[in-house]
Amino acid sequence: MTMSPNCGTEALPTTPCCRGLARLRIGGSAAVPLLALTLLGCMLGSLCIGAYPVPLTDVGKILLGLSLPEPLRPAASWSDAEFAAVQVIRLPRILLAVLAGGGLGISGAALQGMMRNPLVGPDLMGISSGAACGGILAILFDWPSWGLLAAAFSGGFLALASAWMLARLSRGGGILPLILAGVVVAAFFTAVHGLIQYTADPENKLPTMVYWLIGSFAGATPAKVDILAPPVLIGGGMLLMLRWRINLLSLGDLDAASLGVRSAGLRWTIVALVSLIVAAQVAVSGIVGWVGLIVPHFARMLAGPDHRRLLPAAALTGAIFLLITDDIARTVVTQELPIGILTAGLGTPIFAFLFWRLQAKGWSHD
Amino acid sequence: MIEPAIRFDNLGHAYRPGRWVFRHCSAQLERGRVLALLGPNGRGKTTLLRLLLGAMKASEGSLVVQGRTAFVPQLFQVGFDYSVLDMVLMGRARHIGLLSQPSARDEAAALAALDRFGLADLARRPFHELSGGQRQMTIFARALVSDADILILDEPTSALDLKNQALVLDWIQRLAGSDGLTVLFSTHHPHHALEVADDALLMLGESDFAHGPASTVLTEDNLHALYGIPLRRLAFQHGGETMETVAAVWRNAASA
Numbered sequence: 001m002t003m004s005p006n007c008g009t010e011a012l013p014t015t016p017c018c019r020g021l022a023r024l025r026i027g028g029s030a031a032v033p034l035l036a037l038t039l040l041g042c043m044l045g046s047l048c049i050g051a052y053p054v055p056l057t058d059v060g061k062i063l064l065g066l067s068l069p070e071p072l073r074p075a076a077s078w079s080d081a082e083f084a085a086v087q088v089i090r091l092p093r094i095l096l097a098v099l100a101g102g103g104l105g106i107s108g109a110a111l112q113g114m115m116r117n118p119l120v121g122p123d124l125m126g127i128s129s130g131a132a133c134g135g136i137l138a139i140l141f142d143w144p145s146w147g148l149l150a151a152a153f154s155g156g157f158l159a160l161a162s163a164w165m166l167a168r169l170s171r172g173g174g175i176l177p178l179i180l181a182g183v184v185v186a187a188f189f190t191a192v193h194g195l196i197q198y199t200a201d202p203e204n205k206l207p208t209m210v211y212w213l214i215g216s217f218a219g220a221t222p223a224k225v226d227i228l229a230p231p232v233l234i235g236g237g238m239l240l241m242l243r244w245r246i247n248l249l250s251l252g253d254l255d256a257a258s259l260g261v262r263s264a265g266l267r268w269t270i271v272a273l274v275s276l277i278v279a280a281q282v283a284v285s286g287i288v289g290w291v292g293l294i295v296p297h298f299a300r301m302l303a304g305p306d307h308r309r310l311l312p313a314a315a316l317t318g319a320i321f322l323l324i325t326d327d328i329a330r331t332v333v334t335q336e337l338p339i340g341i342l343t344a345g346l347g348t349p350i351f352a353f354l355f356w357r358l359q360a361k362g363w364s365h366d
Numbered sequence: 367m368i369e370p371a372i373r374f375d376n377l378g379h380a381y382r383p384g385r386w387v388f389r390h391c392s393a394q395l396e397r398g399r400v401l402a403l404l405g406p407n408g409r410g411k412t413t414l415l416r417l418l419l420g421a422m423k424a425s426e427g428s429l430v431v432q433g434r435t436a437f438v439p440q441l442f443q444v445g446f447d448y449s450v451l452d453m454v455l456m457g458r459a460r461h462i463g464l465l466s467q468p469s470a471r472d473e474a475a476a477l478a479a480l481d482r483f484g485l486a487d488l489a490r491r492p493f494h495e496l497s498g499g500q501r502q503m504t505i506f507a508r509a510l511v512s513d514a515d516i517l518i519l520d521e522p523t524s525a526l527d528l529k530n531q532a533l534v535l536d537w538i539q540r541l542a543g544s545d546g547l548t549v550l551f552s553t554h555h556p557h558h559a560l561e562v563a564d565d566a567l568l569m570l571g572e573s574d575f576a577h578g579p580a581s582t583v584l585t586e587d588n589l590h591a592l593y594g595i596p597l598r599r600l601a602f603q604h605g606g607e608t609m610e611t612v613a614a615v616w617r618n619a620a621s622a
Contacts, residue, residue: 259456
């Protein structure tokens with residue numbers, strides 16, 4: 001048998017939706033630097049805005065004053081109130097929002113890639129509920145901040161591992177068992193933390209628990225930044241190093257095994273890193289839902305599906321998204337809105353749209 | 367004596383204790399040869415491929431696979447819109463450290479493999495947008511770039527039109543012939559096995575197998591036992607050459 005090595009050039013038609021997304025795509029190499037610049041601009045802008053506006057020039061001088069040694073610092077042209085607004089109130093809050101958003105974005109992208117499923121996220125998989133359960137247990141027993149972090153991490157890891165194992169019990173596999181397993185686990189942990197709240201002291205512990213669960217960056221302090229930064233930077237850094245391996249995992253176990261990839265160990269490593277990041281985020285700012293689910297989709301539109309570019313893009317997009325949402329939460333109305341409510345309000349319609357779009361695309365792989 | 371690329375003795379697998387998919391399966395495949403694996407649905411072809419790929423451990427028996435394997439699954443879709451180049455690049459996984467990223471050299475190797483299959487111009491296109499035949503060729507390129515010694519294909523011609531089926535079969539022969547790869551493929555088409563395979567393994571029953579040179583094993587009796595319908599081996603002339611094919615007798619197949 002002899003044939004030309006060149007196979008037919010007929011191709012499947014692309015859907016209008018695919019073409020639309022392709023137009024939005026910035027291009028692999030440009031997306032990440034552009035997003036990094038945007039984040040920097042958003043951070044500077046966020047330092048300026050608020051109930052007490054501070055001019056950009058003063059913000060710049062204050063930041064230089066904070067970062068340069070004594071002889072090089074610019075002359076103080078700002079008031080004490082401006083300094084307090086930038087350094088004491090806004091800077092920790094902005095850093096917290098950036099770290100939380102970046103962590104949730106990269107976690108969501110890693111989970112979606114690893115599970116070959118664009119409709120999973122830390123919240124749907126029950127990690128946030130598990131971490132919240134651990135957290136309010138820590139509040140109930142007056143554990144110190146590291147105890148709260150450890151309890152939140154243990155809860156988050158337990159929830160994700162349970163959801164994953166439950167989904168594996170389904171012989172058919174596929175998208176639905178995975179989502180249902182996450183829903184079941186999230187419901188279980190929600191019931192458990194409901195029970196803990198029911199037994200909590202209504203005068204003292206209960207309000208703390210409820211406020212913490214809603215999710216907010218209002219109580220941001222440098223100490224909270226210190227708690228959140230190491231898990232996000234270490235966990236996120238390791239996920240970045242594994243980003244190309246996530247491409248391989250997204251092919252499925254059999255295909256990955258044939259390429260020499262030891263899927264099981266790699267998956268558990270990613271699960272542990274994601275749990276660490278999400279649990280740390282929940283520990284310092286409560287449940288901030290939907291970010292890990294929807295942000296990777298925006299990042300994918302901008303940087304493409306290759307996880308080598310997607311993971312850094314998702315981290316930056318998550319940081320920008322949560323920073324802007326927090327700016328809205330603290331500036332739009334006099335009474336500050338809890339960010340968890342805002343992200344849920346934005347996330348549900350976006351999720352509905354994504355679900356509809358994937359159905360329209362004929363998502364069919366297992 | 368030449369060491370076979372694949373050898374298994376008394377191989378058996380059960381997903382649940384006592385519920386054997388198959389057992390007492392023995393065969394070997396020498397380097398550079400092509401083996402076709404045939405059996406009805408549910409007889410355990412995919413299970414056997416999974417065992418050969420090391421994705422599962424056999425419940426009993428011994429299995430030796432000498433060399434790197436590469437897998438070409440049935441026509442499939444990937445969950446994400448990776449480019450054709452990204453797909454082929456994944457074949458370099460064994461050459462790239464756990465925490466490393468593919469280098470320019472890996473990318474050049476992937477492009478060279480795509481070029482061999484006439485797909486270099488499509489390297490930046492989304493994999494999903496390719497035709498079925500182009501997708502299979504991309505996965506062949508991925509296997510080639512992995513420097514595999516053994517190519518394992520799961521029903522590689524399913525869901526392809528006749529032209530692309532011929533293309534896939536042609537490449538199986540080329541990769542075994544000129545590249546010296548050992549190839550094992552599962553199929554529901556006995557005529558494909560007769561056309562390109564040196565050897566065939568027929569999974570007739572839970573513990574009943576026929577293994578040997580394809581032209582010897584693919585008898586009308588064996589094929590009837592395999593599929594439960596009459597099949598005929600037919601000889602015909604093409605380009606001055608006598609060729610053989612297998613045709614199924616479809617009439618009254620439901621009551622056969």
